[in-house]
Amino acid sequence: MTVHEHGRYSTGIQDLPYRAVPxxxxxxxxxxxxxxxxxxxxxxxxxxxxxxxxxxxxxxxxxxxxxxxxxxxxxxxxxxxxxxxxxxxxxxLGLTRHHSIAVVGIGNLGHALANYPGFPDRGFPVTALFDLDEDLIGVPLGGLSVDHVDSIPAVCAEREVTIGVICTPVPAAQVVCDLLVAGGVQCILNFAPMVLQVPDDVEVRRVDLAAELQILSFHQVRRCGTNGVGQVVDPIAVSR
Amino acid sequence: MTVHEHGRYSTGIQDLPYRAVPxxxxxxxxxxxxxxxxxxxxxxxxxxxxxxxxxxxxxxxxxxxxxxxxxxxxxxxxxxxxxxxxxxxxxxLGLTRHHSIAVVGIGNLGHALANYPGFPDRGFPVTALFDLDEDLIGVPLGGLSVDHVDSIPAVCAEREVTIGVICTPVPAAQVVCDLLVAGGVQCILNFAPMVLQVPDDVEVRRVDLAAELQILSFHQVRRCGTNGVGQVVDPIAVSR
DNA sequence: GCGACTTTGTTCCTGCGTTCACAAGCGGCT
DNA sequence: AGCCGCTTGTGAACGCAGGAACAAAGTCGC
The missing domain is CATH 1.10.10.10 (Winged helix-like DNA-binding domain superfamily/Winged helix DNA-binding domain)
Incomplete structure (x- = not known):
């Protein structure tokens, strides 16, 4: 392989040699x-x-x-x-190692993700479940039992969780996120529709399901040229 | 990850003012x-x-x-x-109208999405549910009953479904997709980990949960400089 | 063994999206 | 009423990603 020319990212003291792959x-x-x-x-x-x-x-x-x-x-x-x-x-992609996952928030979505076969099939075993609801604590679910969110730092550190999946309601998401970070988790997949604040060495990917629908909605309106009630959109009239 | 599979802007009469918004x-x-x-x-x-x-x-x-x-x-x-x-x-974004949604594939994920409060809260009421499993047909779920996938075209047309959400296993996804298109659905949110083939006037957005994890995994490896087993990543990639 | 065909890997280029920077405009303060 | 400071909106530059085209390289047929 010829040497690629993409090295030059002198963005400061510590040149990030990675960054080669967009x-x-x-x-x-x-x-x-x-x-x-x-x-x-x-x-x-x-x-x-x-x-x-x-x-x-x-x-x-x-x-x-x-x-x-x-x-x-x-x-x-x-x-x-x-x-x-x-x-x-x-x-x-770093898939030579199996990254273990913690799912936080065992509501409808969390429950589904905890059982989602696509995760273990792809080398991402779910190894911890957390919730706030006392009624859920200890409940077995797919070979695991649900732990209290307070134990997130300890359990994540112990089980070497590398990826945290947040399925809580919005108000709890930031708190849970902080707990995951405290447990050494550096990768977070966030289903709560809000922007999380994290340290620089933690990466968050957000999956906003409603936003996906809104984007689809936008393109639909564009395609049809109507706003959905049979009325032609006049972009000029709209903007004033 | 959300993949934008087609950005077709058909050559309509009024394509001049559109395309302005990236x-x-x-x-x-x-x-x-x-x-x-x-x-x-x-x-x-x-x-x-x-x-x-x-x-x-x-x-x-x-x-x-x-x-x-x-x-x-x-x-x-x-x-x-x-x-x-x-x-x-x-x-x-075209949200002045409420776009109604059909969820196909009432497994764990489909069940969760059918009950996901974020959809109706954001103006996307779920108005139809479909599955192949005879045991599920007719089962009530959040005020709706599950219909057989064969009835997708008829029901979608009748209830004016504008967005179809596919939560089926991979083998069924393309068939279901075709049925949705036959029912006049032009927007599809696809959770099945595969690329759907659709006509130009239909837009698909894909949500690949396992791929999200793989992307996180990649960045994690990059940050740590190891592949997770304590071994430094390929020095060629590192040095450039 | 040699030529022709197929497909990769790379280079160049174009176009888009993001960022910078600044002029225009509006409210508040004196 | 006029000035000052703040914020918007936009024109220009930059950087990056994607697509076309091509040369290198390897295989298959003869």
Missing amino acids: DAAVARLAVYLRVLTSMIEQGVTTMSSEVLAGAAGVNSATLRKDLSHVGSYGTRGVGYDTARLVENIERL | DAAVARLAVYLRVLTSMIEQGVTTMSSEVLAGAAGVNSATLRKDLSHVGSYGTRGVGYDTARLVENIERL
């Missing part, structure tokens, strides 16, 4: 991984960038560029060895 | 809306771009530019009138 590419790599494992199950051992790109819904040039960040694991004239590619994408 | 801005507007309504509940009537940007976790210049797409509803030297801003963002 965030958007990382997100797509997770998709490729999914498609590839699915293909391997069907016995596919080799794929061209064109085919894989089609299955993943991206441009083939984009795909090749993304994969170039992983390394040169393709064979010209043939394509990519699916098994080897999966292996190397997993290594880049 | 996709990324629309996504952020939904966040601003959330912060604003929360602030209004606390009695805040006026906010500066600086404060609002801080609460939403974005740059203030970005925020002002986003809001400029909505219209000029700020007062220089003062800030934005929160109520008026909410009103106008909602209008831009």
Whole structure:
């Protein structure tokens, strides 16, 4: 592999040597991984960038560029060895280790996520559950029992939880977040519709389900040219 | 991760004024809306771009530019009138109408989403539920009863469903998607970890929960400089 | 073994989105 | 009434991501 030219991020004292892989590419790599494992199950051992790109819904040039960040694991004239590619994408994404997950807030959504097979299947075993509700404490759920949120720091540290999933209502989310951070958790997936304040060394990804719908709503209105009550939108009239 | 699978802007008669609002801005507007309504509940009537940007976790210049797409509803030297801003963002996003939702696949996740209060609270009432399982058909759930997937086209058309939420396993997702499209649904929120094939006039947003974790995992590895088993990550990637 | 074909990996370029910076505008204060 | 300070809205620059095109490289057929 030729040396990439993306090194130069002298953003201060501690040059961050990482940063070579764009965030958007990382997100797509997770998709490729999914498609590839699915293909391997069907016995596919080799794929061209064109085919894989089609299955993943991206441009083939984009795909090749993304994969170039992983390394040169393709064979010209043939394509990519699916098994080897999966292996190397997993290594880049840090999936060689199983990251254990804690789910906080065992309501409808938390319950569903605690049982979501896609997590353990992808190497993310759920190893801790927390809630505030006394009635839930101790209740067994998928081989685990629910602990009180107060024990988050201790339990997370003990079980080496690396990812916390917050499914609490908004008012509790920041408190829970602080507890997770106290327990050494540096990755948080936040389903509560609010922006969490965290230290610089903690990363939060927010999944805002209602916002997703609002975005869909916007595009729908755009497509139809109506505001949904049969009335044509006049953008100029609207803005004054 | 939310993947925007198609940004098609069909060549309509009135495509001149549209396309002004970037996709990324629309996504952020939904966040601003959330912060604003929360602030209004606390009695805040006026906010500066600086404060609002801080609460939403974005740059203030970005925020002002986003809001400029909505219209000029700020007062220089003062800030934005929160109520008026909410009103106008909602209008831009097409939220003046309540879009009704159908949830397909009443497993753990589908069950949780069917009961998710954030949907109706934000003007997205759930008006139809579907599953394949005979044991679930007719079961009442939050004021609705579960219908068979075969009836998707008829029921969606009748109840004017505008958004379909797919929570089925992967093998069923494409079939369900086709049924939704047949029922006139043009917006789909897909929780099944696969890429759906749809006509150009249908928009799909994908929420891939496991991919979110993989992205977190990647950044975690980057931060620590180890792959989680105490071993330094590939020095080539590190050195550039 | 050699040529032609296929596909990768990379380079260049274009376009978009974000950020900076500043002029215009509005309210408050004297 | 006029000035001052604060905040918006926007024009310009910058940086990054995505797409087209191409050269290198490896395979398959003959």
